[in-house]
Amino acid sequence: MKKEVMESYWKSNVRLVLILLFVWFSVSFLAGIVFLDFLNQFRLFGYKLGFWFSTQGSIYAFVILIFFYAWCMNKIDERHGVEEK
Amino acid sequence: MTAQELTYLFVGLTFALYIAIAIASRSSSTGEFYVAGGHVNPIANGAATAADWMSAASFLSMAGIIAFEGADGARYLMGWTGGYVLLALLFAPYLRKFGKYTVPDFVGDRYYSQTARLVAVVCVIFISFTYVAGQMRGVGIVFSRFLEVDINTGVIIGMGIVFFYSVLGGMKGITYTQVAQYCVLIFAYLVPAIYISIIMTGNPVPMLGLGSTLEGDSSIFLLDRLDGLTDELGMKIFTESNKSMIDMFFITAALMAGTAGLPHVIVRFFTVPRVRDARISAAYALVFIALLYTTAPAVAAFARINIIENIDSVSYSELPQWFKRWEEAGLLAWMDKNGDGDVQYRGGAAFSPAKPIYSDKRGVNGERELINEGAPGPNELYIDRDIIVLAHPEIAKLPDWVVALVAAGGLAAALSTAAGLLLVISTAIAHDLLKKTLVPKISEKQELLCARYAAAVAVLVAGLFGINPPGFVAEVVAFAFGLAAATFFPVIFLGIFYKKMNKEAAISAMVTGLIFTSSYIVYFKFINPSANTEANWWFGISPEGIGTLGMILSFFVALLVSRFTPSPSAEIQALVEDIRVPVNTLGKS
Structure with a gap:
C-alpha cells in the first residue's frame, strides 16, 4: 500500500473523528452541564431545554453520531480502496 | 395465579431458555471460548453488548438514583452512553483490526513488554471482580423479595446458572444467552414504563410522556407538577441541578472514559468478523442501550410522583401493602x-x-x-433507591404479570453482566497470565481447560461475594470506572493514535493513573471518610470524578516520558500503521 494513500486515509479519518467529537462534547458537556441553567429558561414541550439535553437529547445525538461515523468511514474506506470484502 | 407463582413461572422459563441456548452453542476451541470464533453478526453483537453492559446497576439502581437526585442523576445517563461514542470512534475498529483476544494482549503486544501486560492483567481482574460483586447483590435482592427465598439460596441458584453457561459455552454460549437476556430485560423495563406513562399522561411513549401534560389535567406539565411537589415538601427541585458544575463535568467524563476502557465491553468488539462490523455494531449496541437509558428518567419521574402522592401524609395503618412488604425486606x-x-x-x-x-x-x-x-x-x-424499579409496578397498581416480568428482567440484567465479567476474568487468567506469561508451552487444549477452571473458580469467588457482600461494594464502583479511565483509556488511545508511544511511557502512564486515582479514592472512602466533603476535595472534584484528573495526569506523563525515551522499533510502528487501516498492510496473513 502506498504511503501517500495511507497518510491521506488517516488524515480524513482523524478529521472526521475530531468533527464528531466536537458535536459529542457540545451536546453533553456544553448543553447538558456547562450551559444547563442557561438552556433551562427555554422549553421543549414539558421539558426545560437543559434538562432535556442532559436526560434525552445528548443520548439521541450519541446514537446518530455513531451511525454517521460508520457510514462515513465506509465511504472513506472505499475512496482509498481499503474496504473489506 | 398469584404474583409469586407468576414470578416463579417467568423466572423459570427464562432460566430454561438460557440453559437451552448454552447447550446449543458450546465452545470447542480457545477462539470460540474467548471471542466466539469472531463470527458474531453485528446486530446480535450489539444486543449482547447491551446486555453485557446494562447491569443490575442500570436496571435496578439508575432510575432510583434519578428519582431521588433529579437532574443530577443525568451524569449516569450521559456518562454511560457517551462512552460508546469514544469506544466506537477511538477504539472498537482498531482493536478489531488488531484481532487478538484481550485488552492485556493489546497492551502487551503494542508495548512489547511483559511488565505492561501484567499491569494490565491486574487492572482487568480488579475492575471485573469489583463489578461482579455488585451484580450478585442485585440477584440477591430480586430473589429475596420476589421469590421469598433466602438471599444465599438465591445467589447459589444464580451462580449455578451462570456457571453452567459460561464454563460450558464460553464467549459463544454467553453471546447468544446475552441476546436472549437483552430481549427479556428490555421488555421487562419497557412494559411497565409504557403502562404507567399511559396511566399518568395518556402518552404511550415514556420519553414523550415525560414531556407531556398530566392525564386528566391538561393545564399542567408532568415535570412542572413534580417540581412543584418537591419544592413544596422542602426537597431538591427535581429538574434543577444541585451538584457543582465542575464535579458534574469530571464525573461524567470519568464515566465516559471508564466505559470506553472497560475490558468486558471492549472484548465484545473482538467477536465480529470485520472492522466495518465493529463500527456499526457499536451503533446498534448504543441503540439498544439508549432504549433503556432514555426511558429511565421517565420511570424515575413517574415513580417519584406516585410515591409522594401515595405516601405523604397518609396514616401508617392505611398505607398500601407494598409499603409493608418492602419494610419487611429492610429497604x-x-x-x-x-x-x-x-x-x-x-x-x-x-x-x-x-x-x-x-x-x-x-x-x-x-x-x-x-x-x-x-x-x-x-x-x-x-x-432505599434500589427498590424504585422493582416496587414501582406495584405502587402504580399494575397487574401481577407485569410485577413478575420485572423480576425476570432484573435477573437477566444481573446475570448477563456477571457472565461477561467472569469470562473476562477467566480469559485474563488462562490466556494472559498462563499462556502468554507463565507457561507459554501449554497446548490449546490445556489452555481451554484452564480457562474453564478459571471461570469455575471465578464463579465461586463471585458467589462468596454475593453471600457475604463486602460492605464496600457501592464505594468501589467509582473505583472501577476511575481506574479504567486513568489506566486503560490513555494507554489504548495513545497506542493507536500516537506512533511514537513506547513501552516506558505506557508503563509509567498506567502506574501513575493507578496510584493517583486509587490513593485519592482510598483516602476519601476508607482512610478518612469523614473528610469526604466538597471543602476537602481537590478543585472540588469528588472521588467519583477523580478518574478524569487521573486520566489527564496519565496522558501528561505518557507524552512527557515518550519524549525522553527511545521510539518503538520499526516493526511496532508498522503494526500501528496496520491497525489503522481495515485491510492487511503487512504483507503477511
Missing part, C-alpha cells in the same frame, strides 16, 4: 418523629445513621421500630 423505614401516626415525607434525612437499623420490636402503629436517632427536620421516611 423502607418510617420513624414517627412527631407522634401523629402519619407518614411525613419531606426533604432531608429522617434519621442518623442514614441506613435503618431495626430493633426486633414494633412501634405503636405496628411499624418496625428503629434504633437510629431521629434527625432534626420533619422528614420521617427512608426509601
Whole structure:
C-alpha cells in the first residue's frame, strides 16, 4: 500500500473523528452541564431545554453520531480502496 | 395465579431458555471460548453488548438514583452512553483490526513488554471482580423479595446458572444467552414504563410522556407538577441541578472514559468478523442501550410522583401493602418523629445513621421500630433507591404479570453482566497470565481447560461475594470506572493514535493513573471518610470524578516520558500503521 494513500486515509479519518467529537462534547458537556441553567429558561414541550439535553437529547445525538461515523468511514474506506470484502 | 407463582413461572422459563441456548452453542476451541470464533453478526453483537453492559446497576439502581437526585442523576445517563461514542470512534475498529483476544494482549503486544501486560492483567481482574460483586447483590435482592427465598439460596441458584453457561459455552454460549437476556430485560423495563406513562399522561411513549401534560389535567406539565411537589415538601427541585458544575463535568467524563476502557465491553468488539462490523455494531449496541437509558428518567419521574402522592401524609395503618412488604425486606423505614401516626415525607434525612437499623420490636402503629436517632427536620421516611424499579409496578397498581416480568428482567440484567465479567476474568487468567506469561508451552487444549477452571473458580469467588457482600461494594464502583479511565483509556488511545508511544511511557502512564486515582479514592472512602466533603476535595472534584484528573495526569506523563525515551522499533510502528487501516498492510496473513 502506498504511503501517500495511507497518510491521506488517516488524515480524513482523524478529521472526521475530531468533527464528531466536537458535536459529542457540545451536546453533553456544553448543553447538558456547562450551559444547563442557561438552556433551562427555554422549553421543549414539558421539558426545560437543559434538562432535556442532559436526560434525552445528548443520548439521541450519541446514537446518530455513531451511525454517521460508520457510514462515513465506509465511504472513506472505499475512496482509498481499503474496504473489506 | 398469584404474583409469586407468576414470578416463579417467568423466572423459570427464562432460566430454561438460557440453559437451552448454552447447550446449543458450546465452545470447542480457545477462539470460540474467548471471542466466539469472531463470527458474531453485528446486530446480535450489539444486543449482547447491551446486555453485557446494562447491569443490575442500570436496571435496578439508575432510575432510583434519578428519582431521588433529579437532574443530577443525568451524569449516569450521559456518562454511560457517551462512552460508546469514544469506544466506537477511538477504539472498537482498531482493536478489531488488531484481532487478538484481550485488552492485556493489546497492551502487551503494542508495548512489547511483559511488565505492561501484567499491569494490565491486574487492572482487568480488579475492575471485573469489583463489578461482579455488585451484580450478585442485585440477584440477591430480586430473589429475596420476589421469590421469598433466602438471599444465599438465591445467589447459589444464580451462580449455578451462570456457571453452567459460561464454563460450558464460553464467549459463544454467553453471546447468544446475552441476546436472549437483552430481549427479556428490555421488555421487562419497557412494559411497565409504557403502562404507567399511559396511566399518568395518556402518552404511550415514556420519553414523550415525560414531556407531556398530566392525564386528566391538561393545564399542567408532568415535570412542572413534580417540581412543584418537591419544592413544596422542602426537597431538591427535581429538574434543577444541585451538584457543582465542575464535579458534574469530571464525573461524567470519568464515566465516559471508564466505559470506553472497560475490558468486558471492549472484548465484545473482538467477536465480529470485520472492522466495518465493529463500527456499526457499536451503533446498534448504543441503540439498544439508549432504549433503556432514555426511558429511565421517565420511570424515575413517574415513580417519584406516585410515591409522594401515595405516601405523604397518609396514616401508617392505611398505607398500601407494598409499603409493608418492602419494610419487611429492610429497604423502607418510617420513624414517627412527631407522634401523629402519619407518614411525613419531606426533604432531608429522617434519621442518623442514614441506613435503618431495626430493633426486633414494633412501634405503636405496628411499624418496625428503629434504633437510629431521629434527625432534626420533619422528614420521617427512608426509601432505599434500589427498590424504585422493582416496587414501582406495584405502587402504580399494575397487574401481577407485569410485577413478575420485572423480576425476570432484573435477573437477566444481573446475570448477563456477571457472565461477561467472569469470562473476562477467566480469559485474563488462562490466556494472559498462563499462556502468554507463565507457561507459554501449554497446548490449546490445556489452555481451554484452564480457562474453564478459571471461570469455575471465578464463579465461586463471585458467589462468596454475593453471600457475604463486602460492605464496600457501592464505594468501589467509582473505583472501577476511575481506574479504567486513568489506566486503560490513555494507554489504548495513545497506542493507536500516537506512533511514537513506547513501552516506558505506557508503563509509567498506567502506574501513575493507578496510584493517583486509587490513593485519592482510598483516602476519601476508607482512610478518612469523614473528610469526604466538597471543602476537602481537590478543585472540588469528588472521588467519583477523580478518574478524569487521573486520566489527564496519565496522558501528561505518557507524552512527557515518550519524549525522553527511545521510539518503538520499526516493526511496532508498522503494526500501528496496520491497525489503522481495515485491510492487511503487512504483507503477511
